[in-house]
Amino acid sequence: MSTLRHLEISESTSVSVIRFKDQKIIDPQAIQELGQELFDLIEKDDRKKLVLNFSNVEFLSSAALGKLITFDKKSKKQGAELILTNISPEIFQVFAITNLDKLFQIKDSEADALAVL
Amino acid sequence: MSLDDETKTFLRSLPSTLNAYHDFVEEILNEMLQMDWDKSILFGVHMALEESISNAIRHGNQENPKKQVQVKCEISAVRFWANICDEGEGYAAGAVPDCRSPGNLGAPGGRGLALIRAYMTTVELSKNGSCLTMEKLLEEPAG
Numbered sequence: 001m002s003t004l005r006h007l008e009i010s011e012s013t014s015v016s017v018i019r020f021k022d023q024k025i026i027d028p029q030a031i032q033e034l035g036q037e038l039f040d041l042i043e044k045d046d047r048k049k050l051v052l053n054f055s056n057v058e059f060l061s062s063a064a065l066g067k068l069i070t071f072d073k074k075s076k077k078q079g080a081e082l083i084l085t086n087i088s089p090e091i092f093q094v095f096a097i098t099n100l101d102k103l104f105q106i107k108d109s110e111a112d113a114l115a116v117l
Numbered sequence: 118m119s120l121d122d123e124t125k126t127f128l129r130s131l132p133s134t135l136n137a138y139h140d141f142v143e144e145i146l147n148e149m150l151q152m153d154w155d156k157s158i159l160f161g162v163h164m165a166l167e168e169s170i171s172n173a174i175r176h177g178n179q180e181n182p183k184k185q186v187q188v189k190c191e192i193s194a195v196r197f198w199a200n201i202c203d204e205g206e207g208y209a210a211g212a213v214p215d216c217r218s219p220g221n222l223g224a225p226g227g228r229g230l231a232l233i234r235a236y237m238t239t240v241e242l243s244k245n246g247s248c249l250t251m252e253k254l255l256e257e258p259a260g
Binding site: 026027028029059061062063065066069072073090094097098099100102103 | 135136139157160163164167168171216217218219222223225226228229231232235
């Protein structure tokens with residue numbers, strides 16, 4: 001796979017663990033590219049178990065949330081399982097305010113996610 | 118620029134491009150950091166500025182390069198206030214679906230305004246929605 005600009009991927013058995021390279025996910029061009037990199041993981045690479053680790057993320061806009069929602073929809077359509085982990089209290093509050101904590105499957109840590117995938 | 122020793126006022130006319138306002142937002146946040154605002158509260162101020170200005174550019178001015186977004190900010194050690202106006206035709210805020218309702222969580226829009234309302238003490242729309250005024254008071258009013 002070619003090097004990704006916005007994501008780091010590591011494999012753990014059958015699970016792909018994805019980390020964001022950007023600390024602030026705000027720039028519209030970066031969000032567009034980030035979205036495509038995420039979509040390719042399931043639509044081109046056909047990955048079926050994904051952990052999205054937010055440990056590096058300090059800020060994200062509602063436009064970024066929109067991409068994550070689309071990613072979640074595409075994952076479900078492709079039969080892939082997606083779990084979000086390591087979300088800071090500030091970022092979790094963003095998910096809670098928008099009720100997206102009810103849309104996404106969220107675990108505290110990668111280990112917690114790997115235990116159920 | 119400073120009105121007095123306690124309140125600083127910032128006036129900007131921003132172009133309608135989605136990457137042209139981040140330096141201004143950083144400037145406001147840095148000023149508030151120097152006024153000893155807590156970083157967790159500044160996260161909310163950051164979110165409110167990001168969402169209000171990007172909404173004005175994207176939905177209000179529809180990224181038309183001929184249109185500007187006018188921003189006025191007043192900040193002190195205990196108060197953040199901002200007025201953001203676009204040159205669009207406005208919109209009916211009540212017509213925006215509630216993105217937080219259970220059957221609507223995957224809706225494409227509406228989260229920006231929900232976030233602004235959550236992080237600010239008061240939020241008011243005027244001029245048919247083409248202006249947004251928001252305020253965060255460090256000490257919440259009693260009652």
